[in-house]
Amino acid sequence: MTFAAHIHRGAVPIGDLRVGAGPAVLIGGAAHTAPDARWISLREHHGRRDAGDAVREARAAFAGPLLVEPFSAGDLPAVQAAADGLVIGGEWMQDFGLVRAVARLGLPVVVRRGPGATLEEWLAIVDYCVAEGNDEVVLCEGGSRTHTLDLTLMREARERSGRPVLAWLGDDAGLAGAAVAAGADGLMLAPECGRDAVAAAREAVTLVGAILREESPETVVAARRAIDRVDAALATLLERRAALAGTIQRLKPVGGFAGRDMDRERRLVAAMAERAPTLGEPGLAPIMNAVIEAGLRLAEERDR
Numbered sequence: 638m639t640f641a642a643h644i645h646r647g648a649v650p651i652g653d654l655r656v657g658a659g660p661a662v663l664i665g666g667a668a669h670t671a672p673d674a675r676w677i678s679l680r681e682h683h684g685r686r687d688a689g690d691a692v693r694e695a696r697a698a699f700a701g702p703l704l705v706e707p708f709s710a711g712d713l714p715a716v717q718a719a720a721d722g723l724v725i726g727g728e729w730m731q732d733f734g735l736v737r738a739v740a741r742l743g744l745p746v747v748v749r750r751g752p753g754a755t756l757e758e759w760l761a762i763v764d765y766c767v768a769e770g771n772d773e774v775v776l777c778e779g780g781s782r783t784h785t786l787d788l789t790l791m792r793e794a795r796e797r798s799g800r801p802v803l804a805w806l807g808d809d810a811g812l813a814g815a816a817v818a819a820g821a822d823g824l825m826l827a828p829e830c831g832r833d834a835v836a837a838a839r840e841a842v843t844l845v846g847a848i849l850r851e852e853s854p855e856t857v858v859a860a861r862r863a864i865d866r867v868d869a870a871l872a873t874l875l876e877r878r879a880a881l882a883g884t885i886q887r888l889k890p891v892g893g894f895a896g897r898d899m900d901r902e903r904r905l906v907a908a909m910a911e912r913a914p915t916l917g918e919p920g921l922a923p924i925m926n927a928v929i930e931a932g933l934r935l936a937e938e939r940d941r
């Protein structure tokens with residue numbers, strides 16, 4: 638198995654967030670949805686809205702890291718004054734003058750792949766940033782008007798550049814789990830995307846990340862957060878397991894404790910030990926005994 642997480646990447650700090658180390662991050666969504674970072678686009682107003690006002694308003698609404706997509710070089714002083722990073726790319730990825738000016742601010746830059754842009758064209762933008770002395774670059778796949786998301790290209794971009802990669806989801810979190818499984822270091826959502834989409838993306842980061850994303854936390858706080866994600870996945874699986882075990886009790890000729898099958902239990906512990914060699918059968922057997930007995934008790938109580 639080659640999961641993205643095995644490839645070494647340099648993490649990029651955006652405010653107090655580190656993209657590329659630890660769990661996949663959530664960027665985007667309205668302030669009340671509590672994403673890890675927010676972003677706003679000044680392009681949506683076609684330069685008609687004052688950049689200072691827009692950035693200050695976003696800053697006041699959200700205490701966490703804030704990214705801003707500028708409309709023109711004229712926006713950059715306002716962005717530098719209040720934002721933690723910039724978003725460039727999409728349809729205007731080839732505006733090299735603006736790309737250079739953005740990179741020169743020295744803030745981290747998220748480079749979104751424009752529609753139809755090749756991997757080479759996309760990575761060339763990273764080179765422009767580096768040439769301006771800015772190495773804090775994150776790549777974001779997708780975000781075009783056609784909403785295409787190329788996870789193969791996202792993986793290639795990460796391997797070729799060694800930089801963290803994001804997957805653009807817009808306001809539909811349906812591919813969040815797929816993106817995290819494919820190795821995304823973060824998910825980018827539409828700026829005003831609502832609570833349900835952010836919650837669904839968070840769930841994917843938690844559950845899929847717990848199983849497929851390797852982490853090496855270096856502090857107690859980070860390690861506890863990682864454990865909390867693993868426990869969330871465990872709880873989800875334990876609930877599913879209890880339901881399935883309950884189904885079996887109803888289907889077997891003799892269910893519950895009376896129909897207990899110790900041979901089957903030993904075999905499932907042996908199979909699990911292959912995936913959990915550190916715990917091994919001695920470590921797993923008492924755990925699974927408790928899990929199985931809890932399931933049997935539940936089934937007997939329910940069927941009584």
Ligand SMILES: C=C(O[C@@H]1C=C(C(=O)O)C=C[C@H]1O)C(=O)O
Nearest residue numbers: 882885897898899901902929932
């Ligand atoms: C679910 C079953 O019934 C019991 C519960 C088991 C379990 O929770 O995995 C395993 C064997 C039986 O003791 C089964 O027979 O498969």
